[in-house]
Every structure is written in structure tokens, then in C-alpha cells.
Amino acid sequence: MTIKQRLVISNILMVVIPVFISVIIILSGKLLSDQYWKSIDESENSTYADPSRLLNVTKELIHEQPHPDSRKVQKLNEYLNKNSMKLSIYAASSRKLIYNFGMLDIDRDNKIMKMIWTLDGESSLSLEKESIYTQSVKVDGDDYTVSIFSKFDHYNSIDNNYELYSFLSNIFLIMLGLGTIITVIFTNRFLTHFVFRHIRQPLDNLVHAVHEIRDGNLDAHIHYPNNDEFAAVCKDFNDMAVQLKQSLQLIQRQEENRKELLASISHDLRSPLTSIRAYSEGLLDGVASTPESREKYISMIKTKAEDIDRMVSKIFLFSKLDMGDYPYDPERLDVNQELLSLIRATAEEYRTRGLDIEMDISNDSAIIVADQVQLDSIFTNILENSLNYKDKERCLIRISTRLHQDQLVITLTDNGPGVPEESLGKLFDAFYRSDPSRNLPHKGSGLGLAITAKAVERMGGHIEARLAPAGGLCIEIILPVLQQEE
Secondary structure (H helix, E strand, O other): OOHHHHHHHHHHHHHHHHHHHHHHHHHHHHHHHHHHHHHHHHHOOOOOHHHHHHHHHHHHHHHHHOOOOOOEEEEEEEEHHHOEEEEEEEEEOOOOOOEEEEEOOOOOOOOOHHHHHHHHOEEEEOOOOOOEEEEEEEOOEEEEEEEEEEEEHHOOOOHHHHHHHHHHHHHHHHHHHHHHHHHHHHHHOOOOEEEHHHHHHHHHHHHHHHHHHHOOOOOOOOOOOOOOHHHHHHHHHHHHHHHHHHHHHHHHHHHHHHHHHHHHHHHHHHHHHHHHHHHHHHHHHOOOOOOOHHHHHHHHHHHHHHHHHHHHHHHHHHHHHHHHOOOOOOEEEEHHHHHHHHHHHHHHHHHOOOOOEEOOOOOOOOOOEEEEHHHOOOOOOOHHHHHHOOOOOEEEEEEEEEEEEEEEEEEEEEOOOOOOOHHHHHHHOOOOOOOOOOOOOOHHOOHHHHHHHHHHHHHHEEEEEEEEOOOOEEEEEEEEOOOOOO
16 A cells, blocks of 8 residues: 555545544434433323323222232332322221322321311422322212322422433533544544554665665665555665665776786786897897897887887777777678678688688678678687687687577687686686786787677677687677668
8 A cells, every 4th residue: 555545544534533433422422312311201201290190090090999900000109109209099088098109108197298188179289398289089989089299309300300411411512522632633643653654664774774885785675565655765775776786896896907907008018118128228238249130139129119009009999999989980781791701801811820710601691780890800809819829730710600580699619728717707808818927928918809899899799708618719799680671
């Protein structure tokens, strides 16, 4: 779930939850109120609430004597006890008590009771907090006096009920307000935690990873399993950490290459300069006393100067290629035809120098866009490298090409001494030679394959070296070719 979705849900719940809780409180209050008033209504609207109804029930009980209906008696007692009332039935002629209903204790000598007999017919009296209602009734031809005694509290019960209801309503409103406030507070805290913890966790991870990077741990990565807005940030951070590590490694390698380049240039220039100096001093000191020896010394000085010139030219070429500042005149070229033309023109020269060339060139057309001079220099540098490092009188190099989808694969395999396996990855570095002591300057400056790699890279291709199965070195070049529609 994304942070945006969590915020939307949080905003909705911030409104829904308080409203829901408030509705529950209101409905609960209404239910309790309804139950309360229902009980009041049931009490006030019962069969006995109206005196006339109560007298009718009394007449039924008198009629059923001496064995009245027990259910009616029980129901009447419950009502009278509940409302602090007492009902008595007397024989009018003898004033003898026939029935007594209700648990309220009334003394026969009570003042208000003494006044019952002074009343005639339907009458009522009240004294202090007591009241009495009397009614003469005739049942089955006999006269009876019914008296209903009650407390004033019963008559004030409705007012008391309303006062209680008003009090409870105020309490309910206070509880509703407090409940709403508490609900809002807890809902806010819950939703804040619900949203913020999904923001704080990735932020803490990012801060920790940044501190790791700052402290030099370039392997620091963030593992973030959630699929939200922070997932892309964490992925980009991991990519940045990888690129930063690669950049630092590249800078370190470039610094090492620079140091090695300076050391290699110094070493390779020192050898011919030392020779030139030695032969020059020989001439000045008269060591070469004969015309033949002087000519030999001068010839050696010229050869060493030419070696220095070739080395400086290659350094200049490599620098230009490395900076992308070397003249580049691309044109459409058929690599197979260019390779055939080059080998046919130079095969005899290489054969006389001890290098035999075999070809297995594909008949397919392989058109690329490249500079013809640089394309020829790629193959020339590889042939020169095989010739310089051959360990026997005659050496063989086999050149083959094949089309693979939209790429041309060129393989040049010789039967020379090869190189140590750990040196394969460094063959295309500037000034690298497989003899660490660099005691064989005549075998090359170490720039030929580096220039070749730069030229292949400029053509959009790829070059790599590996050991040949039968010994020797195999160099594979992959160049992109144009399709017919292109």
C-alpha cells in the first residue's frame, strides 16, 4: 500500500470513526431512554394506574371471594408495592376489613385512617405526605368501602422522572462530547502511527545507509520489501551506491594505470635514449675510430631515434583516441572485403618475417560504418603483436569471420606462446606487456593492443582475448553490421 493510499484512508477514517462512535453513543442513549420511558409508560398506563380501573379490579376480587384469582392478586400487589400504595376493602355495614393488598404498613389508628369513615361516597383527603382515596361500591347487592392509601412521592413521581431525565440528558450530552473528543484523539494517534511508521522506517533506513556510505562502506544497501513511493527511492539509492563504488574503483584503476603508464613510458624511453647516449659518447670519445664503426654507431643512433619517434607517435595516437579527438572519417565498408584486401597486400611481407596467415573469410556481406585507416590498423596491430611475440622461427595465425544475427564475429588465433591466464584481462591496457620486467623493448611498446581496443570501441564493437585450445592467443572482435533496410 502506497503512502498516498494510506493518507486517503487516514483522512476518511478520521471522519468516519468519530461519526461512527458518536452514532453508537447516540443510539445507545436513545435505546436506554426508550427503555426508561417505556417502563414509566407501562407503569402509568397499566390496568391499575387509573382509579376507575383499579376499582373495577377490586370489584372482580370481591365478587370472586372467598377464592379470588391468585394472578390478579399478585399483579395488584406488585403494582401497589412498586408505587408505595395500599388498597383495603371493608364491609360498609360492619366496617370489617375483608381484603388488604400491598405491603405498605398503615396503622388503623392513623389520623387519616380515622377519617375514612367520615367520608361518604367518593372522596379524597391528604395530610402531610399522605393521601387517601375512598369509594363506596356495591357488589352482588352488598355495600363495600374501598380505600387507596399512598404517599405524596408517588404523585410527584412524574416530576421526579422528568427531573431525572433532564439530569441524565445532561450527563449523556457531556459523555457524548467527551466520547467524541477522546475518539478523535485516539483516532488521530492511531492514524498518525498508521501512516507515519511507514514513513519513518524507510527514512531511518536511508539515513543509516547514507551514514554507511559516508563512513566508506560502499557495499551498503537498503532492503525495502514494501511497494510504495519509497521503493523507487531505495532502489535508486542502491543503484547510486553501486555506481559510486564502480566510479571509485574506476578512479583507482585509472590512477594505477596512470602511475603504470608513467613508469612504462619512462622505462621504454630510457632504453633507446641510453643507447643513443652511449653511441654518441662513443663517437665523441673516438671509440669508433674507423669509418665502418662510425657508420654503424650513427646507424644505431638513427634506429633508436626512430624507435622513440614511433613510440611517441603511438602515445599521441592513443591519447587522441582516448579523448575522442582523433580524426575519424566514417564510411560504409564491407569488413570481409577490406580484410581480404589487407591480407593479400601484406601476406608476403609477413611470410618473409616468419608469420604465415590462413584465412576463413565468410562470403556474406558485412557492412559497417567505420574509418578505413582505423579498421586496417586494428588487424595490423594484432598481426604485429603475434609476430613480435612468436617463440619459434615460423608462426601461424588463422583469421576467420562469421555473421551472427546483426553482428560480425572476427577471430584471430595464433600458435605462439600465449600469455598467462591472469594477464588476459590486462592485454588491452596501455603499456601493458606480459614480461613484467619489460626487458624486451623490441617486442613492442604495449600500446598496439590498447590502440586496437580504443578503435574497436569507437566503432561500437567489443574485443576480448582468451587462450587458444591448442596453445597461443585468440583475439575475438565483434562489430555491429548494418541491416539491408539501414
